[in-house]
Amino acid sequence: MQTGTGRSISPPNHCSRRGFFRVTLGIVACCTWRIRQGHAEGEQAPSKPRYPVDCCQVDGKLFVTDIHSHTVWRWDGERYAAFYRGTKRYRTPLYRPWDIAPRGKEGLVVSDPGTMDIWLLRFDGTVRPFSARLTRPEEDKELDVREQRFAGVLDKPMAVAVTAEGKVFVADLGLHAVYEFASPGEPPRELAKVPAPRGLTIDTDNSLVVVSHGRDALVRIEPDGTTKPIVHGPLAPLDKPSFPHQVVPFADGGYLVSDGYAKTLWYVSREGKVEPYYQGHPLVNPVGLWRNDDGTVLVADPRRRQIFRLTPERKLEVVA
Numbered sequence: 280m281q282t283g284t285g286r287s288i289s290p291p292n293h294c295s296r297r298g299f300f301r302v303t304l305g306i307v308a309c310c311t312w313r314i315r316q317g318h319a320e321g322e323q324a325p326s327k328p329r330y331p332v333d334c335c336q337v338d339g340k341l342f343v344t345d346i347h348s349h350t351v352w353r354w355d356g357e358r359y360a361a362f363y364r365g366t367k368r369y370r371t372p373l374y375r376p377w378d379i380a381p382r383g384k385e386g387l388v389v390s391d392p393g394t395m396d397i398w399l400l401r402f403d404g405t406v407r408p409f410s411a412r413l414t415r416p417e418e419d420k421e422l423d424v425r426e427q428r429f430a431g432v433l434d435k436p437m438a439v440a441v442t443a444e445g446k447v448f449v450a451d452l453g454l455h456a457v458y459e460f461a462s463p464g465e466p467p468r469e470l471a472k473v474p475a476p477r478g479l480t481i482d483t484d485n486s487l488v489v490v491s492h493g494r495d496a497l498v499r500i501e502p503d504g505t506t507k508p509i510v511h512g513p514l515a516p517l518d519k520p521s522f523p524h525q526v527v528p529f530a531d532g533g534y535l536v537s538d539g540y541a542k543t544l545w546y547v548s549r550e551g552k553v554e555p556y557y558q559g560h561p562l563v564n565p566v567g568l569w570r571n572d573d574g575t576v577l578v579a580d581p582r583r584r585q586i587f588r589l590t591p592e593r594k595l596e597v598v599a
Contacts (some may be wrong), residue, residue: 295449327359328352330581331524332569337381341599343375343586344389344567344580351389351400354586354599363400370394374407378438378525378567383486385488390436397436397449399463400483409447409463423597432467433458436481438525440487450476450489457489457500471500478525483532489527490536497536509534511553515541529572535576537565544578544589556595561585 330347341354342362343451349365351373365373375393382388386401388409397409410432434453441447448461448470455474458467474493482488487500488509495508515521520540527535532549535556546556567579576589577598586599 296515307312321327324348324361324364325350328584331567331579331584331586333378334577334579335379335381335387335389335569336571336577342379342387342579342587343599344379346375346377346393349374349376351379351387359599361503363404363406368471372408373398373400377436380439380441380446382441382445383443385445388439388441390449392435392437392452394411395433395435397433397439397447397460407463409460410467414555423547437477438490442481442485448479448481452477452478457487471504471506472570473498473500473506476532477525478536480534482528482534483530486498488526488528488534490523494524495521497534497551510547510553511551514538514545514547514553515529515543524566525568527568527576529570530574535568535570537568538576539564544576555587555594561587561595 294539325348328345334343339453343352350361376389378390385464389398407481436449437452445469460467473489476489478490496514496590497510498506524537524541534547536545542562544557564582569577574591578587588596
């Protein structure tokens with residue numbers, strides 16, 4: 280078709296419109312099917328972790344956090360059992376359990392960015408929030424804890440570390456800070472500001488060491504609250520994918536850092552020198568770390584849905 284200006288105008292392309300609507304309808308149908316499948320799978324509780332992100336070992340028993348099934352699992356050496364199973368309701372206890380560490384004989388401390396709090400999961404199976412207060416205090420905290428709503432002081436707690444005396448330290452990714460809790464229910468004390476903290480540990484000198492997604496990948500918190508870089512800059516070269524998660528100390532004063540994108544466990548010396556400690560297969564996305572007294576390190580890989588044991592000889596064995 281020609282216009283008075285001599286320009287050609289194409290007629291409406293009805294075929295392309297029909298194709299667009301067909302593609303859109305297909306996407307909607309696919310999403311609906313996936314949602315229905317998810318609900319159908321949710322009707323049957325899983326029997327093992329779907330996305331294990333961290334683990335710890337207490338008296339020979341392995342505890343694993345699983346954000347997809349809202350569960351803290353216990354592995355007895357042969358099979359998994361749900362130690363605590365949360366619900367699918369948003370902001371209910373252990374909705375997305377992430378980091379885990381034992382607190383003496385009292386229980387386990389679990390970070391949960393989904394509820395914006397850290398939780399004390401007692402060995403008898405009951406839970407209570409560390410920083411939050413019940414918005415309906417007239418109701419029983421223990422019996423109705425799954426149905427409560429909480430108002431705490433944290434935003435996105437990712438990592439926890441616990442001293443032998445029971446002090447709890449938490450790295451908050453949303454508030455860009457590290458806090459100290461003396462006991463559940465007491466107001467926390469801000470120790471230091473750290474950009475995007477994701478991992479946290481107490482090293483052999485009893486200093487707090489933080490995995491940061493800021494300018495420096497690994498920093499130490501000094502007693503006066505200032506931070507001192509251990510690793511200046513990122514762990515991996517800038518042209519390589521890298522996403523560090525967790526850190527544990529080595530007996531020689533160095534550190535082991537998990538890196539999901541790089542599929543690598545990095546060794547960082549006391550002086551800050553970085554080198555690959557274990558790299559590649561069978562690791563796909565190493566996230567959680569836990570160091571045992573015998574020098575072995577447990578590695579949680581959610582993409583593999585497995586827990587590995589790394590020996591001092593740098594051999595990787597499947598644990599669960």
